[in-house]
Amino acid sequence: MLGATLWFVVVMGLMAAVLMNGAAAFGRADLQAAADHAVEAALHDALADYQNRLRPLLANGTAAYGEPLPTVTVTPAPRPADNGAAGYGNDNESGFRAGYDVTPTTVTPPSCASPEQGGADTVAWLQCHALVRESRASLRVTVRVFDSSGTQVLARREQTVTLRLFALPPYSAVVGRGDGA
Numbered sequence: 001m002l003g004a005t006l007w008f009v010v011v012m013g014l015m016a017a018v019l020m021n022g023a024a025a026f027g028r029a030d031l032q033a034a035a036d037h038a039v040e041a042a043l044h045d046a047l048a049d050y051q052n053r054l055r056p057l058l059a060n061g062t063a064a065y066g067e068p069l070p071t072v073t074v075t076p077a078p079r080p081a082d083n084g085a086a087g088y089g090n091d092n093e094s095g096f097r098a099g100y101d102v103t104p105t106t107v108t109p110p111s112c113a114s115p116e117q118g119g120a121d122t123v124a125w126l127q128c129h130a131l132v133r134e135s136r137a138s139l140r141v142t143v144r145v146f147d148s149s150g151t152q153v154l155a156r157r158e159q160t161v162t163l164r165l166f167a168l169p170p171y172s173a174v175v176g177r178g179d180g181a
Helices: 002-059
Strands: 070-072 099-103 133-146 153-164 172-179
Touching: 002 070, 002 099, 002 133, 002 153, 002 172
Parallel strands: none
Antiparallel strands: 070 099, 099 133, 133 153, 153 172
């Protein structure tokens, strides 16, 4: 009888360990799925931020059309340790933190100067009217989603984005995306 009771206790202990391990695995999978979902929104935010930073440069003519494009890097500042409350979401107190790099892969945006310009960035069919002054640029957008403290990377993703650049509002428009994940 004592042997059967001990055997039952051992089996119950093993079952409890297996169930706890399974619950922890589901928790990790839930956290990873939420981080993967957050990286998509962060990609859009990074591109919108870059377009907003590029807008005044295009408006006053200090970017594009023969000038190198700016590179933008945003890293989340580490937060002090909180009171132990864990969680994630869209709020700033317990949510994921995103950092990103937007690097132009186009060395110099093409212009309408001459068809002999040549090179890898030559684009046909640019709108060359003085008011439009269309150009194109390619960007590599790399996003990293961190935990709420901003120290551990939970998800990372890259995209290559092509922008049309204009001299008038809206100044830039997305014309292509390629997922590098």
